[in-house]
Amino acid sequence: MRRWTHCVVHPKKEPAIDALDPSVTVADIGEFALIDRSVRGRVHPPSTLLGPGDDAAVVAAPDGRVVATTDMLMQDKHFRLDWSSPRDIGRKAIAQNGADIAAMGARCTGFLVALGCPSSLSVSVVDELNEGMWEEAVRAGAAVVGGDVVGSTQLVISITALGDLEGRRPVLRSGARPGDVVALRGDSGRSAAGLALLEAGDVRFPELILSHRVPQPHYESGPAAAIAGATSMADISDGLVADLTHIAEASGVDVDLDSEVLTPSDELNSAAESLGLDALQWILTGGEDHALVGTFPSTATLPDGWRRIGRVTGGGGSVTVEGRPVEGTPGWTSF
Amino acid sequence: MRRWTHCVVHPKKEPAIDALDPSVTVADIGEFALIDRSVRGRVHPPSTLLGPGDDAAVVAAPDGRVVATTDMLMQDKHFRLDWSSPRDIGRKAIAQNGADIAAMGARCTGFLVALGCPSSLSVSVVDELNEGMWEEAVRAGAAVVGGDVVGSTQLVISITALGDLEGRRPVLRSGARPGDVVALRGDSGRSAAGLALLEAGDVRFPELILSHRVPQPHYESGPAAAIAGATSMADISDGLVADLTHIAEASGVDVDLDSEVLTPSDELNSAAESLGLDALQWILTGGEDHALVGTFPSTATLPDGWRRIGRVTGGGGSVTVEGRPVEGTPGWTSF
Numbered sequence: 001m002r003r004w005t006h007c008v009v010h011p012k013k014e015p016a017i018d019a020l021d022p023s024v025t026v027a028d029i030g031e032f033a034l035i036d037r038s039v040r041g042r043v044h045p046p047s048t049l050l051g052p053g054d055d056a057a058v059v060a061a062p063d064g065r066v067v068a069t070t071d072m073l074m075q076d077k078h079f080r081l082d083w084s085s086p087r088d089i090g091r092k093a094i095a096q097n098g099a100d101i102a103a104m105g106a107r108c109t110g111f112l113v114a115l116g117c118p119s120s121l122s123v124s125v126v127d128e129l130n131e132g133m134w135e136e137a138v139r140a141g142a143a144v145v146g147g148d149v150v151g152s153t154q155l156v157i158s159i160t161a162l163g164d165l166e167g168r169r170p171v172l173r174s175g176a177r178p179g180d181v182v183a184l185r186g187d188s189g190r191s192a193a194g195l196a197l198l199e200a201g202d203v204r205f206p207e208l209i210l211s212h213r214v215p216q217p218h219y220e221s222g223p224a225a226a227i228a229g230a231t232s233m234a235d236i237s238d239g240l241v242a243d244l245t246h247i248a249e250a251s252g253v254d255v256d257l258d259s260e261v262l263t264p265s266d267e268l269n270s271a272a273e274s275l276g277l278d279a280l281q282w283i284l285t286g287g288e289d290h291a292l293v294g295t296f297p298s299t300a301t302l303p304d305g306w307r308r309i310g311r312v313t314g315g316g317g318s319v320t321v322e323g324r325p326v327e328g329t330p331g332w333t334s335f
Numbered sequence: 336m337r338r339w340t341h342c343v344v345h346p347k348k349e350p351a352i353d354a355l356d357p358s359v360t361v362a363d364i365g366e367f368a369l370i371d372r373s374v375r376g377r378v379h380p381p382s383t384l385l386g387p388g389d390d391a392a393v394v395a396a397p398d399g400r401v402v403a404t405t406d407m408l409m410q411d412k413h414f415r416l417d418w419s420s421p422r423d424i425g426r427k428a429i430a431q432n433g434a435d436i437a438a439m440g441a442r443c444t445g446f447l448v449a450l451g452c453p454s455s456l457s458v459s460v461v462d463e464l465n466e467g468m469w470e471e472a473v474r475a476g477a478a479v480v481g482g483d484v485v486g487s488t489q490l491v492i493s494i495t496a497l498g499d500l501e502g503r504r505p506v507l508r509s510g511a512r513p514g515d516v517v518a519l520r521g522d523s524g525r526s527a528a529g530l531a532l533l534e535a536g537d538v539r540f541p542e543l544i545l546s547h548r549v550p551q552p553h554y555e556s557g558p559a560a561a562i563a564g565a566t567s568m569a570d571i572s573d574g575l576v577a578d579l580t581h582i583a584e585a586s587g588v589d590v591d592l593d594s595e596v597l598t599p600s601d602e603l604n605s606a607a608e609s610l611g612l613d614a615l616q617w618i619l620t621g622g623e624d625h626a627l628v629g630t631f632p633s634t635a636t637l638p639d640g641w642r643r644i645g646r647v648t649g650g651g652g653s654v655t656v657e658g659r660p661v662e663g664t665p666g667w668t669s670f
Contacts, residue, residue, distance in 0.1 A: 049400055050505060050507075053508075053585070054439065054505070054507050054508050054509075054585075055404060055435040055436075055438040055439055055508070055568075055569055055570060056402045056403060056404035056435050056436055056438070056439045056441070056496075056498065056505075057402070057403050057404065058400050058401070058402050058403075058439070058500070058505050059400065059401050059403055060399065060400060061396030061399055061400055061401045062399055063399075064395065064396055064397055064398075064399055065384055065393050065394065065395060065396055066393070066394050066396045066401040066497065067391045067392070067393050068391060068392050068393075068394055068445065068447055068480065068481060068495070068497060069390060069391035069392065069447070069481060070447040070448070070449045070481060070482060070483050070493070070495055071449065071483050072449035072450070072451055072483050072485045072491075072493060073485075074451055074485050074486065074487050077485065077486055077487075078485070100390040100391050101390075101391055103390040103391070104389065104390055104391045104393070106391070110403065112403055112404070112405040112495055113405070114405045114406065114407035114449075114493045115407070116407055116409055116491060145403065146403060146404060146405060147405060148405050148406050148407050148493075150407045150408075150409050150412065150413070151409065151412055152409050152412075152489075152491070153488060153489055154487075154488055154489075156407075156451060156487070156491055156493075158405070158407060158449045158483075158491075158493035160403070160405055160447055160495040161391075162401065162403060163391065165393070170385060170389070170391075170393050172385075172389050173388075173389050173390070174389075233390075234390055235390060250388070250389075
């Protein structure tokens with residue numbers, strides 16, 4: 001076991017690492033060299049007060065609080081090396097954690113990465129994972145500030161994301177109130193469609209497959225929603241209806257979706273027809289899009305990119321579409 | 336995949352969970368129930384501003400910075416379920432992360448736990464892991480504020496620890512200066528002795544075995560060292576000489592240890608004799624004690640519990656004992 005934080009701190013603008021022959025394994029170069037390749041030449045934003053190289057990192061928390069969340073991704077359960085490039089897997093690992101920070105109305109300030117690698121793993125896979133993680137961390141406005149590398153029987157990636165609320169109250173799941181508007185930022189169903197295409201070995205609709213491989217959260221839309229007065233928010237990791245059910249249950253309200261949210265794009269419809277599947281199901285129950293869903297007072301102006309998809313009513317934790325339960329979800333009876 | 340942060344927030348003083356029959360597996364009760372058992376009835380300290388139940392936790396960071404570190408523990412590599420109880424494994428997982436926070440001179444403010452569990456794992460193992468993690472988190476002055484549970488082929492525990500510097504500068508590895516005193520807080524070698532006893536199936540010396548199973552960092556001694564003016568600090572995870580070498584290299588100094596630090600206790604000597612091993616090697620090169628080692632100006636008064644073990648000289652990253660390289664370490668030629 002060698003922590004990233006054990007390695008010597010490098011000047012921030014050292015030359016980047018050289019690519020290695022793909023036959024070189026993690027066991028060949030050892031953990032210290034692996035760590036060195038992870039941290040060398042990286043440029044940190046001002047929020048990284050102390051980066052890799054010591055027992056721990058130090059990250060700015062300007063308003064005296066830090067938002068923190070963690071997600072673990074397991075090979076062949078959350079990702080497949082034959083379906084996604086290591087770079088895409090790295091991006092997705094950071095994205096799904098960063099989306100949780102955004103869903104609190106916060107901005108990302110740092111990521112920590114713990115990596116379990118089989119000793120036979122090619123170093124080039126780890127290099128690409130790191131590239132992807134850094135790429136997405138920068139997209140989220142932050143950096144990879146620390147980590148750990150250990151031996152493992154399967155590839156496992158555990159990420160912790162940190163964030164800053166900029167003086168605002170966190171936007172909880174429990175704040176939705178009857179009369180609020182339900183709004184969505186981003187797309188729902190595209191990741192599920194991409195997964196179904198990969199499972200079917202169907203290489204058409206590359207954009208949908210890309211949506212599964214690399215979800216692209218709108219990080220800035222979380223703080224924007226908070227500023228606009230969002231009363232509740234979540235990121236869509238389990239599915240639109242499932243995550244709205246969490247909000248409905250936590251808030252003690254019902255959510256009724258407008259039927260127009262059920263209108264799939266031509267692309268989704270074509271993919272569904274090609275596979276003999278239902279595009280509506282993807283939209284309502286497909287997970288991993290990491291779009292943001294939230295509720296706003298009816299008087300609020302929705303921030304850029306957010307669109308109304310329904311409304312909050314008094315009730316007890318159910319989600320319906322035009323008053324009807326949704327097929328394939330816990331409340332389903334018929335649709 | 337279900338994040339702890341997805342579960343409903345429970346009142347802090349709900350009745351604790353009931354014990355389940357050990358034959359009940361993780362797959363039997365499912366991930367939501369598993370998460371529920373992890374968070375129900377827990378009492379959080381004031382530093383937990385928002386605990387489990389939302390997309391992310393919120394933790395106090397009073398001075399506008401947060402210290403953060405992560406370590407991953409893998410079954411059969413970092414722990415064995417036939418050598419340690421799940422409770423002890425949980426304690427150790429938190430302890431080794433908390434010790435990293437202390438080694439920066441900071442106080443622990445929160446822990447996040449990502450857990451990968453085989454579906455056949457007994458729920459009672461997870462319950463005991465959680466008990467151990469909570470027990471040690473409380474010992475460290477903090478709480479488990481969030482987490483994630485996923486399916487896995489082997490048990491894997493990934494912890495992130497957060498800490499507060501209380502307005503002080505972090506104590507880095509790079510601050511040791513010639514003339515400084517080297518001091519140790521805690522014991523070195525006991526964990527290695529315990530591991531050797533477990534490997535040999537020798538059940539005598541239960542206190543040494545306990546030291547391996549449950550390292551007991553002196554969390555409060557990290558901030559105390561910082562207040563006393565420590566110029567550098569690290570926790571001993573890789574071994575006394577290895578971790579002092581990190582300090583020597585980062586600071587551009589040499590470290591020379593006093594020979595009296597080489598005097599093993601009667602207990603260590605007896606265990607070593609019984610196994611035909613060398614107690615000195617345990618002290619110098621054994622890891623996982625999670626004692627703290629640091630350097631202080633020669634004029635500083637060492638805080639309670641710290642004892643002088645050597646001195647810093649000008650040089651280039653070597654660690655010696657009375658001027659001689661140490662056997663079994665990178666600089667070794669003879670001893």
